[in-house]
Amino acid sequence: MHGGWCWRSVRDLLARAGHRVFTPSLTGQGEHRHLLGPDVGVATHMADVADLLHYEDLDDVHLVLHSYAGVLAGPVAGRAAGRIASVTFLGAFVVRPGECLLDVEPPGTADRYRALAAAEGDGWCLPADASFLIQWGITDEKLAAWVAPRLTAFPLRCQTDAVDFDPGPLAALPASDGRHTRPPLPSLERSADRARERGWDVHSLPTGHDMMLEDPLATAHLLTRATGNGTA
Template identity: 60%
Template sequence: MATTVLVHGAMHGGWAWSAVATRLRAEGHTVFTPTLTGQGDRRGSLTPEVGVGTHVTDLTELLWFEDLRDIVLVLHSYAGVLAGPVVEACADRIRSVVFAGAFVVHPGQSLADVEPPAVAERYRETAQQHGDGWRLPATSAFLAQWAVTDPALQAFVGPRLTDFPLKSVTDAVVFDPASLAAVPRIYIEHTAPPLPSLEHSRTTAVADGATLRTLATGHDMMLADPDGTAALLSELLAVTPPTGRG
């Protein structure tokens, strides 16, 4: 059995992984589903100062206080940006990293740098016009962007989305790329439908040596298809895969 930390993406919270966590725990795995500062049930802690560094600290503190070791770190969407700094700080605790439909950045890049330019500019304009200049308001437009089309899922997810700090979009990450390269990495590409904004990240991850897996579901894979997501993660938790495409 393995220990895994499931990290949500922008505007979500630990709640988003609940169904997958239940399935993995039933198989005997130890599962943590932290909520990042300012998100989900921690939305009251959202301030203009919350950024990538804040969220890196959220995870490194969790790993230290719980004394977690030999973990599989699963990062969804925005959380992929946190991979390098977290692995660098906690290399002795991490067995492998799974980018679950996640954004992938190199040192010196921000989330805005790896999003399509038009998307990044829209985020900046939205924050300026509707988010007091520092936050992205959570609206139903994001459900459409992430292809959350099932009415029941829309009704569940929509009210739980939380505003997201623009600083987490624009903060550049700083880390030694060798630390991340030394850890086995898997990239899960969702294909039904794909998210065009992730094409650059998928290509980057594979070029950097990550193993590519696919899942026939939409961007919010853990919500749209908890069975399929849990099954794939359970398979990945069973072994430490080699780097390279497969």
């Protein structure tokens, strides 16, 4: 339900530290909300990221994926082989080949999302609603008032499309897991277990799920530590 806008402050901090930073909005999200439709799915968003790397001719890329975008890691690593230097799962979901996002969510959460899409999203999307801010741990009233009107409806297909990829390219990359602890998100517990099983570096922030909005400076520092690129 976010777009590149949520990374504005982190992007500016990293750019001032000398990094070249891209914060693309996925199809149907943020300023691309006019492209939202029932055909938008995981493959659409994978192409968004992979095509950015291609058309900007980027390499040595430290790919940072937040929340849902974690499911794009495997497909993007395969399609953009040779361009990516590392992957950071920032409060992000970790899926295996053949799984969809709802497969790694708690069953009750998956059922709630399907029911919400059926009842209020014409069967194909989760309507944007300020109540999600509570789930994500945003308690500051001023921040909530700024974020809520910028949320966009989210395609159910992005949660139900199985992700097909060769696990080899992703497994060959250095990976980090960035966790938030105040509060943690129960939906991410299975993904955190997988990060531990794979021996990824683990970093944490005392924020809620929208860490880039809650504490941009600490998020920028976490990303520079996770990627081994100095300080922000």
